[in-house]
Structures are given as C-alpha cells and as structure tokens.
Amino acid sequence: MPSDIRHQTDRPAAAALPDGIPGVVILGGAHGTLALARSLGARKVPVWLVSNDTPLPGWSRHVRARFAWPGPGAAGAVDFLRELADTRGLRGALLVAGGDAEVRMAAQAAEVLAQTYRMTLPPWERLKWVCEKPLLYRRAAELGLRIPLTYEFASLEQAAAADLTFPVVLKPNMGGGGSRFSQAKVVRADDRAAFLSAYADAAGQIGADNVVVQQLIPGGGECQFSYAALWDQGEPVAEFAARRTRQYPIDFGYTSTFVEVAEVPEAMEAARLLLRAIGHHGLVEIEFKRDPRDGLLRVLDVNPRPWSWFGLAAAAGVDLGGMIWDVANGRPAPPATAQAGTAWMYLVRDMVAAVRLGSKGRRATGGYTRSLGSVRAWAAFAGDDPLPGLMDVPLTAWRVLTRRILR
Incomplete structure (x- = not known):
C-alpha cells in the first residue's frame, strides 16, 4: 500500500x-x-x-x-x-x-x-501495433516500409523444418519481461544446431508464439539509426534523427553507447508514416538499420518511452523532456532544431565497445578521441547532479554480474 x-x-x-x-x-x-x-x-x-x-x-x-x-x-x-x-x-x-x-x-x-x-x-488498442514486433512488422509492411526478413513459427517442429538463411537473431515479441530471454533482448544463432537450441530455450521461457526470428542484417552500430520525437495527438511536436554509432555488444546492442545527431531524412519520413497510422501521442524512439547489401533502412523496433540516450535531446537543443511538460499544459513547445554532431556517451560500456571493435580491426568511426570531443551529454554523469554518475559504475557491475554472468 x-x-x-x-x-x-x-x-x-x-x-x-x-x-x-x-x-x-x-x-x-x-x-x-x-x-x-x-x-x-x-x-x-x-x-x-x-x-x-x-x-x-x-x-x-x-x-x-x-x-x-x-x-x-x-x-x-x-x-x-x-x-x-x-x-x-x-x-x-x-x-x-x-x-x-x-x-x-x-x-x-x-x-x-x-x-x-x-x-x-495512446490506448493499447492503437499502441500495440508498434510495441508488439509481429504487429509492428505487419503494419510496417502494409505501409510500404522495409523490415528484416522475418520468419513465423508456432512450434519447435515448424522451426526445425524451416529453410533459414543464417545467421539469424531471436527476440521477444516485446521487451519488459522478466525471463532470461527477455532480459537478453537478442540472441544470435549462426547455424541450425545453435538456432534450434536457442529457439527451444526461448520458447520454453515465453512461449513459441512470442519468439520472433529474423535474418541478421550485417553491420554494427555504424549502420544503426534512430528517430526520436515527442508527438501530440497524432502529429509531431519536435523530432530529430541520430546515428547509434557504437553499441554494446558491438554486433547487436543491448544498449547504445555512443549516439550522435545525424541527418537521416528517410528515417524521418518512415517514422512519421508509421506513427500517424496509430495516432501516436507522447515520447517515441524508432530504431532502424541500414542494410549494407542494398543501402536501404529497415524498421527494427519502436520504444514509446524515454530511451537510454534520451539525454542527447536536451544537449542537442531539442529538450523533449521539457516539451512534454509544455504539451501537458496546453502550451506550444518552442521550435527547436537538433545541432548536428552533438553526441551522448555511456562511458563505461563505450570503452568496452571501443576495445572490442579494435580487437576485431573495426576502428571507431572517426577515431575515439574525436568522438569524446563531441560528447555533450553522458548516460549518468552531470556536474550539477553528480550522485547518479558516481553510483552508476558499481550499479552496472552488479547488474552485469547478477543478470548475465551468474544467470
């Protein structure tokens, strides 16, 4: 109580x-x-x-x-x-x-x-069309938006009989669950044996109908982009696009670690089309990945909530957090344009991501030193609000230990 x-x-x-x-x-x-x-x-x-x-x-x-x-x-x-x-x-x-x-x-x-x-x-009857991945991909395809090659299975038997192109990734149909699979967010399988083992494990945790299987789009964070915005009753109030340049893990990120404002007009157009289709209201981030095989963006995920790099918005001059207060009070939000090149960093994990990229011969885009110079917002640290930044390192270590290593 x-x-x-x-x-x-x-x-x-x-x-x-x-x-x-x-x-x-x-x-x-x-x-x-x-x-x-x-x-x-x-x-x-x-x-x-x-x-x-x-x-x-x-x-x-x-x-x-x-x-x-x-x-x-x-x-x-x-x-x-x-x-x-x-x-x-x-x-x-x-x-x-x-x-x-x-x-x-x-x-x-x-x-x-x-x-x-x-x-x-918005109410769930509208929001579920972007929150639940099978519905999201169906609606995106209906709107003419590109999605990754996605397989539909209702049982382990169907999965075992399918003709797959590897590598593939397995995802829960929606985030927020408490199972190991839901916490992991993405599981990669490079061959049939690994896939069947992963699929059986995931289906046992959340049910076969809730496991999404897709062909893995090649490329790391340098191919990943996002649309970030605040919407009010079906129309955008403020919006910008960003490149999720580095992530952890480096091939399909559990979380972004270095994000910078970028010009991605095709992501803006696709996001508006999708969000107008459900009459969206509130904060939203839409994840895209550019397929290096054809150069085209594909819709991956929609997050109608504050996302991990939300602090980039205010640092870049588009304070979505302040604007949500304006909208709630019936005031027009001031016009704003995101400053290109402004960056956000999750320092602890980004250092690990940079080392991993270096070990694979994949140098951080533009050099790591340059990227540090563009950072205007950090995941946890702020000079006028220092305690979260001081506590983030031990807290992150504890979460990795208890939720990933020990489990």
Whole structure:
C-alpha cells in the first residue's frame, strides 16, 4: 500500500504548480528516466519515481521521492498508482511510463488511469501495433516500409523444418519481461544446431508464439539509426534523427553507447508514416538499420518511452523532456532544431565497445578521441547532479554480474 512503501524523502503532499499539474510521476526506467527527471527538474517541476527495478534515477536531486512497488505486472498495479495519487496529493499529475512493461500496463489501463492522471500514451488498442514486433512488422509492411526478413513459427517442429538463411537473431515479441530471454533482448544463432537450441530455450521461457526470428542484417552500430520525437495527438511536436554509432555488444546492442545527431531524412519520413497510422501521442524512439547489401533502412523496433540516450535531446537543443511538460499544459513547445554532431556517451560500456571493435580491426568511426570531443551529454554523469554518475559504475557491475554472468 502507498502508506507503507519505502521512499527517499517524506515531504508534504504536493501543491499544484501555476500550470495546475502537481508534477510528474515516472514509472520505472533507468538512464532515459534519469535524463527526463533532469529536464523536468531544470524547469522546477516536481518529479516522483515509482520503480521495482534499478534505483539509479532515484538518486537524482531532481527526484523528490522514489516509491517501491510490486511492479507493473502485479495484479494491483493500477490500484497502487491510483491510491498513491490520493495519499500523496498527486491527483492530476502527468504519468510517464519509463520501461517496456510499464508502457504496456499504462496503455492497457489508460482509460482507468486517465481518471487520476494525465496520460502520455495512446490506448493499447492503437499502441500495440508498434510495441508488439509481429504487429509492428505487419503494419510496417502494409505501409510500404522495409523490415528484416522475418520468419513465423508456432512450434519447435515448424522451426526445425524451416529453410533459414543464417545467421539469424531471436527476440521477444516485446521487451519488459522478466525471463532470461527477455532480459537478453537478442540472441544470435549462426547455424541450425545453435538456432534450434536457442529457439527451444526461448520458447520454453515465453512461449513459441512470442519468439520472433529474423535474418541478421550485417553491420554494427555504424549502420544503426534512430528517430526520436515527442508527438501530440497524432502529429509531431519536435523530432530529430541520430546515428547509434557504437553499441554494446558491438554486433547487436543491448544498449547504445555512443549516439550522435545525424541527418537521416528517410528515417524521418518512415517514422512519421508509421506513427500517424496509430495516432501516436507522447515520447517515441524508432530504431532502424541500414542494410549494407542494398543501402536501404529497415524498421527494427519502436520504444514509446524515454530511451537510454534520451539525454542527447536536451544537449542537442531539442529538450523533449521539457516539451512534454509544455504539451501537458496546453502550451506550444518552442521550435527547436537538433545541432548536428552533438553526441551522448555511456562511458563505461563505450570503452568496452571501443576495445572490442579494435580487437576485431573495426576502428571507431572517426577515431575515439574525436568522438569524446563531441560528447555533450553522458548516460549518468552531470556536474550539477553528480550522485547518479558516481553510483552508476558499481550499479552496472552488479547488474552485469547478477543478470548475465551468474544467470
């Protein structure tokens, strides 16, 4: 119950701001949520974090309190959030989902939650068409957008009989699950034996219908691009594109490690087409990969939440975190253009990625020293908010140890 939960501070119930909204309640997330809290804090907007995962964003001086809860998959998740609003004076606050599981829960309960909070997501009946990969690829193909070669299997027997072109990757149909496969996000298989072993393991964890199998598009981070934006009722408020130049692992990233603003007009056009088709509302990042075999972009994934390199937006001059507050209060967001070449870095993992690239003879694009000189935002560190940056290294080491090595 909200009255029993652990929290960082015990401040009085929030008084309404001049805008009439008590503040922002963020559900889950990690580095993207931290960057969002900093953007809002710069505008003196009170921020509350509700999380059952990493404590990283809660160490920010811009987060007024962090509330622990059973998580978005718990039976009483919606009731928890509604009671939290009533007991902490947060009725009418803006609710932002910071993780994949939180997105699903909030969108599925949008009608009920909208009675207590202001929402930043469309209802699930529209959002599922970009969140669930099989539906995303179906809708993208209908719109004439390119996707990776994708195989559909309903059983291990069908998978074993299929004629595949290797290497392939296996993915969960949507992120945010608690299984080993969901946590890994992507599993690579270079031959039939490896594929059948991986498929059987994944299907045993999340069900065969929830395992997506695709041909691996060659190339690393230098081929990966993203569209980042804030949308309001089916139209973009602010948007820009970026190259996810380095990632970890280096061939198909669990997370981006070096991202820089770039001109990618075909990604902008494809993203607008896809998001208008569902009448999107709120934050969104769409991942693309350019296939070096034909030079064309293919849609990989859609993240309707703060993404890991969300801090790049404010650093580049397009403060999507601040703009979401403007939109919620019915104000037009100021026009903004992202400064080309501005970069974001996840230093700890990027150093590992650079070493791995060097060991394979794949030099970091433009040189590693040059890339450091373009960084204007870091995954966790900020001079005026240092604690998350100090805690990120031991926290990352602990998560790698417990979630990857020991498991």
